[in-house]
Amino acid sequence: MQGTLxxxxxxxxxxxxxxxxxxxxxxxxxxxxxxxxxxASWAYREIPDTEWRWANFxxxxxxxxxxxxxxxxxxxxxxxxxxxxxxxxxxxTHITYYRKYLLMLSGYYRVDxxxxxxxMRRVLLGPLILSIGLLIMGWLGNYILPGWWLPVxxxxxxxxxxxxxxxFYMYLQIRLIGxxxxxxxxxxxxxxxxxx
Numbered sequence: 044m045q046g047t048l049x050x051x052x053x054x055x056x057x058x059x060x061x062x063x064x065x066x067x068x069x070x071x072x073x074x075x076x077x078x079x080x081x082x083a084s085w086a087y088r089e090i091p092d093t094e095w096r097w098a099n100f101x102x103x104x105x106x107x108x109x110x111x112x113x114x115x116x117x118x119x120x121x122x123x124x125x126x127x128x129x130x131x132x133x134x135x136t137h138i139t140y141y142r143k144y145l146l147m148l149s150g151y152y153r154v155d156x157x158x159x160x161x162x163m164r165r166v167l168l169g170p171l172i173l174s175i176g177l178l179i180m181g182w183l184g185n186y187i188l189p190g191w192w193l194p195v196x197x198x199x200x201x202x203x204x205x206x207x208x209x210x211f212y213m214y215l216q217i218r219l220i221g222x223x224x225x226x227x228x229x230x231x232x233x234x235x236x237x238x239x
Contacts, residue, residue: 044232047216058220060233063212075205082194082201089190103195109146111199116140116148119170119206123152126165132158139230153230160217163226163233167214174203 044061051057063071087100120138127136132154140150158166181196213233217226224237 054238056235056237056239058216058235060213060216060235061231062209067212068208071205071208071211075201078201079198082198086191086194086198089194103191104198107195107199108202111202112147115173115199115203116150116206118173119203120150120152122169122172123166123210125169125172126162127154130162132156132162137230151230152228154228157225157227160220160222160224160226163217163228164214166228167210167217170203170207170210174200174207177203 044059046062046064047058047060049056049058062068083100083104086103087096090096090099090103093099117140120140124136124138127133135155136152137154138150138152140148143149154166177196177200181193181200184196185193217224217233217235220235220237223239224235227234
């Protein structure tokens, strides 16, 4: 399901929040794509100007993409569930991984039972740690690694933010409800119940 669906039942408000709608996704993708194009051109300029420059550039980005589509996706789901560690929800959390294509890992988490707003908020924003970590690694590595390291790390960080499109959408939707609601996360949709 895309977007939201809201109803009123027996004096309670009920809302289902699905994947980001087309308008929200398009804005995130267009902004991210323009940033990625800029970063890729920066990385290309940093690669030594030899006859292998183009091949080196493609190889660097192919390796970076494969790493993110496997390790990055795995970490993304683990960081979602980091907010459940040490809480009563920890044993009710399940992560499912599967391969969409040979080199592409995909996955989702779900939690059984109702979750509070503050936990749900941390769960949805948890993967920001990955993008921030990649920026820090890029900045630190810039002092000892080749010049293309920083723009490539920043590119992967932006890809991590694109991967969070639906998380950002869901977060913006639950912010409007806040602590009034109880949240059920099925892995693909959020369901919220609250009373005005």
